[in-house]
Amino acid sequence: MTILNNKTQQSSGRQGVTSRKRTRKNDPERVRADIMRVATREFSEKGLSGARIDEIAEKTQTSKRMIYYYFQDKETLYLRALEQSYQAVRHKEGELDLDHLPPVDALARLVAFTFGHHISHPDFIRMVMIENIHHGRYLGQSEFIQSLNAGAIEELERIYRRGVTSGDFRDDLDPLELHWLISALSFFNVSNQYTFSHIFNWDQAAPDNQKILQGHVIDMVMRYVLSREAMLRHLDGQPDPQA
Amino acid sequence: MTILNNKTQQSSGRQGVTSRKRTRKNDPERVRADIMRVATREFSEKGLSGARIDEIAEKTQTSKRMIYYYFQDKETLYLRALEQSYQAVRHKEGELDLDHLPPVDALARLVAFTFGHHISHPDFIRMVMIENIHHGRYLGQSEFIQSLNAGAIEELERIYRRGVTSGDFRDDLDPLELHWLISALSFFNVSNQYTFSHIFNWDQAAPDNQKILQGHVIDMVMRYVLSREAMLRHLDGQPDPQA
DNA sequence: TTCATAATGTACGAAATGGTACGTATAGTC
DNA sequence: GACTATACGTACCATTTCGTACATTATGAA
Incomplete structure (x- = not known):
């Protein structure tokens, strides 16, 4: 049961050049859009059953938790991706x-x-x-x-x-x-x-x-x-x- | 660890009206065809990733074991189903x-x-x-x-x-x-x-x-x-x- | 400042799922 | 009848996969 507890000082080292402390930025729109972008690509490539929530989460800047926060479940996420696809080509x-x-x-x-x-x-x-x-x-x-x-x-x-x-x-x-x-x-x-x-x-x-x-x-x-x-x-x- | 060992006398009660003993009949062609029939329907309905081997096995007269016996894995089974689909419409x-x-x-x-x-x-x-x-x-x-x-x-x-x-x-x-x-x-x-x-x-x-x-x-x-x-x-x- | 609410991260769990170990039965051959 | 390769069944396993419990931080209003 060795659980590494590196909460503090663990920085992604990507987005903050100046601040090295974990100053999280709330940006719902961005997070949502990020998830949608990745999800749409994944679903369109592998289908509803073929796409993996974990894989979508990985390819996102955020976590799996956020997917379920903004979209209730996999099917809803798929539906939103479908809607966005239609909107994009209109x-x-x-x-x-x-x-x-x-x-x-x-x-x-x-x-x-x-x-x-x-x-x-x-x-x-x-x-x-x-x-x-x-x-x-x-x-x-x-x-x-x-x-x-x-x-x-x-x-x-x-x-x-x-x-x-x-x-x-x-x-x-x-x-x-x-x-x-x-x-x-x-x-x-x-x-x-x-x-x-x-x-x-x-x-x-x-x-x-x-x-x-x-x-x-x-x-x-x-x-x-x-x-x-x-x-x-x-x-x-x-x-x-x-x- | 309660494992029920009802090997003998466990009859499916379906195919044998006369013989009540478990007289298994070897019929490779029939088993293969049965699997193919079910698999083709399942794959065509739910796709490669959406279809479930367990579900295919259930809808078959035989067992999951046989699916892997005649077809190595899920993808091979899918390929055979695809081939059969093409053959059927030709x-x-x-x-x-x-x-x-x-x-x-x-x-x-x-x-x-x-x-x-x-x-x-x-x-x-x-x-x-x-x-x-x-x-x-x-x-x-x-x-x-x-x-x-x-x-x-x-x-x-x-x-x-x-x-x-x-x-x-x-x-x-x-x-x-x-x-x-x-x-x-x-x-x-x-x-x-x-x-x-x-x-x-x-x-x-x-x-x-x-x-x-x-x-x-x-x-x-x-x-x-x-x-x-x-x-x-x-x-x-x-x-x-x-x- | 306080406080409520929205937003986010980490770790974990239960069930599903592809695949296999192991043992038994069948059927053809000698 | 003995033997062997093929055919078949049951139970099981390791991993994957969807989803969540729980804790924490940010943000805006009073």
Whole structure:
């Protein structure tokens, strides 16, 4: 039972250069954010059951005690990490500034952005995958995420309506279903890159191939949405007359 | 140290109706298959780290000992379950009998089948999701899976080539990339149904909506693959002249 | 200054969990 | 029937892992 009792004089030797005494600084916001940052990475990498609270604590500036102080238990911590993941990828409306573009260009750009945005946030993708493995049980508990994403398709809706009005787009599509199609292609590109690459011995993540796939996705969506007339122009490679 | 030693006369009371004595029957194949069946379900439901060997053992007719006897450790068991999942969904070439159909019809049918096939095998989808969470580390160890899927796109390749020859399809597509597009749409439909349904308050799994989505996917792929001429026929709703 | 409350650190515990030691039974071969 | 390799069961162990008891310090208000 040799318990070393080095309470005093035991300094982490990291944050205090001037004061060598143990002058603890209370900084709840920082501690919370620190935990969240580490937890999000751990959960997204290893899943809810794979992540270890002790490991999260170690990678933190603080202790395991604080995790349970700010978040009741592992599941709550996971839920908060999930929420933060969703929040982190949510881009502000109008950030793309698409409303001034002709519908055809606007849609092409939105699809291109969505595709790239998914690539830029692999840990978000992983969190969503993990959450789906859990049948969306935790997401269902979060009214926060629901409200957050409620307006996620407003931008697409505006573009689509403009396109229908201008005659560039067919008028029989549902923006939600269109969003589903775009999401599917963008999501799969990140989520399944490992298995797909392995099985077909094809380096899907290689920049060249990513460019090819992005081109396919954009073109595929455009061809699906364009009206008959716009499609003919598209097939003939003619520029948009409005441009 | 009270150890109850009820070795004899301790019968599970399940499998033997006639013989009341403990007449154990050696049946390696059955034991192995039993373990595999349970393990596959457990892993696909809870992931590699979430699944519990003890729980798998409990749901088995046999004991934990046997799991380690036939499979060295948890990871090997997972790998075998992964392999079995891939094997289970692999359908035989020609099973669909598409080669006698005109290319346009054949492709539409292949897409429809792929979409439905994914729906019919949710645990396979889950295993693939889980494996991607693990960066495809285990799949990489299995030459079995790779050889299994090598010919997975041969059917699509044949159809595509026929379509190019007949003039129904454009000639600038790569069958592998085409397969990627079809897979993405079919996979996402199962993998992300929980989060997507929740976020947009839309019951994606409802039969009506599944029909709608399947229609979108088929039509989207067709529009992407059709040649200019075939596209015009398609847009005008005219039947395939070859039919 | 006093005092209450929020914030933090250390050590520990109970249960879960992957894996194994050890012994027994089965079945095919000679 | 004797023998041996394979198949199988029970109890157990070492470690991991989530979570907490308990003590202490910081901070702001009265």
